[in-house]
Amino acid sequence: MVGVASGRIATVARGDDDKEARLIDKVARGDLRAFEDLYRIYHPRLSRFLLSVTRRPQLVDEVLSDTLLVVWRRSDGFEGRGKVSTWIFAIAYHKALNALRRLDEPPEDLDADRRESPDAGPEQQVGQNQVRQVLLKAIGELSADHRAVVDLAYFHEINYRDIAEIMDCPVDTVKTRMFHARRHLKTKLAGQLADWL
Amino acid sequence: MTGRIIPLHGNRHAEAHGLLPWYVTGRLGAAERARVEVHLNGCPECQADLKVERALRATIADLRMDVEQDWAKLRGRLERESPARARAGGWRAWLGATVPRWTGAMRPGGAWGATWALVPSLGLLLLLAGVLTTPARPARYRLLAAAPPPVTGNMVVIFRPQTSEADLRRILGAHHARIVDGPTSADAWLVQAPAGQRAAILARLRGEREIALAEPVDSGGSR
Structure with missing residues (x-):
């Protein structure tokens, strides 16, 4: 049962990866509509992730926007060797850590x-x-x-x-x-x- | 809590136990999954832990976020930044292909619906339209608009999402502007301002709290 389920997950994931790679390609050419699609895919995922990592709601919006702006600005540098999701989460993770370093406050x-x-x-x-x-x-x-x-x-x-x-x-x-x-x-x-x- | 790395190789129990989180999410390769399943069959400790893993996964996965509100914020930020990107040259080719479609569809009886559908990125496009509508690139819509009656708009306005219809009408009326078409899928309205007053009206509209964006859509000939 697990094998069948994981096979389906893998197929869906590959489809998502392909779709996101196409979006990034369009974003690199300045397609704001493609960027909006990507934003809508990643907003909930990154919000959740950033809140989990930072434990500071006041940081989430800022770090999330900064992350997606990097995606927008540097999409032409995405080499396509890895997954779009890995690239975007990596940007978010490092931005979150940087934001935490700037803060002295305890988490909420x-x-x-x-x-x-x-x-x-x-x-x-x-x-x-x-x-x-x-x-x-x-x-x-x-x-x-x-x-x-x-x-x-x-x-x-x-x-x-x-x-x-x-x-x-x-x-x-x-x-x-x-x-x-x-x-x-x-x-x-x-x-x-x-x-x- | 320590950051010491625990060697996981060479111990089937440790390996299987360490992989359980990815086993429950279906994120193991076939070979690893098979090894975990073989181990699970003979390990009561890992079987018990598997229940905990599944409960952990289910409990941790729960959070709601407001996408629409935050997208509006980021879109505004992009729109403010876009001229710099346009100067860098990244936009020129894209806009060069898009703006003629946009302006061509603005003629009376033109394919507004289809064009609106093409440009949810309207705000950026319009902000950057000035980059393209240089003397070397005549604005085609001006020729097309020569056909009477001239009902084309000369600016695009995006109101903030919370703006009421009454406020929308009040603001446009106060500035002697009227809606010609819209809203688009990006909630943008094509608006016509009286000839010769567009620049002044644009400036006033931009000062309205309820307006997120107000931009001209031609080369400025109707200013």
């Missing part, structure tokens, strides 16, 4: 407004909310590098080789970061697993 507690009182609803919902609270808090305790790997792997479903390219590090470093991130998350969730699974 992004999940404060999502937290509910333990007695706010049915027992089942309370259990799920508690798990979610613990998980989100645990993700917030990870470093930006670890959060990037977690988000790229679990949410964006990017393979570890492409993550290594995005983060400009060896493949084993990606696996190691994921190992530590998972261990941290599972440790924090240790008391919640029965409700969660």
Whole structure:
């Protein structure tokens, strides 16, 4: 079952890669409509990724715009050897790290407004909310590098080789970061697993 | 938390365990996937971890974003920056191919619908139109517009998304401009200003808070 599902995912991904490569080619020729298409594809993906990496909502808009402006300005330098998605995420990742370096403020507690009182609803919902609270808090305790790997792997479903390219590090470093991130998350969730699974 | 790299080679359990996140997302190659599955069959620890991985993946994947609002912001930024790119030469060839189509379709009875559909990039195109409509490149629409009645617009206006219809009418009326066609898929309106007053009206329209873009669409002959 997994094999069939992953085969379908791979086919869809290849189709997306081809479509995005064609868009980039048009963008390199100054086609704003193609850029708008690319923007609409990447806005939600990058927003999510940048929020996950930076944990600072006030940075997301700025870094996202800067990232896509680089795509617009340097699209003619995209050599087509890799995937468009890898190239764009790499730009976003490095811009996010640069933005974080310029900041001294602690990250916001992004999940404060999502937290509910333990007695706010049915027992089942309370259990799920508690798990979610613990998980989100645990993700917030990870470093930006670890959060990037977690988000790229679990949410964006990017393979570890492409993550290594995005983060400009060896493949084993990606696996190691994921190992530590998972261990941290599972440790924090240790008391919640029965409700969660 | 440490950044120490853990050697993952030479240990099937460590390898399979390390690959579980990409196994659950279907992002492993066939050979790696097969190795993980073989290991999973005989490893209760990894089987239990697989459940955790799937729950992690499902829980982490949840966030909504406002694309439309942010695209409007970035589009404005591009439009402000576009003249520099035009001077660099990157736009000239593209616009050289596009503007004649645009201006040709502006004649009375011209193919407005088809042309609008071609240019969601209208804002940039219009900002840069001045680069192309040089004396060496006569504006074709002026010849075509000689046919009566001359109902062509001479500027394009994009209102901010939150602008009400009442405000739209109020602003145009206050500046003695009237809508000739639109809106396009990019929410742009073709507007006609009285001959000889276009430059002044454009300047005033640009000062309106509700207007994101106001640009001439010819070589300036009707200023």
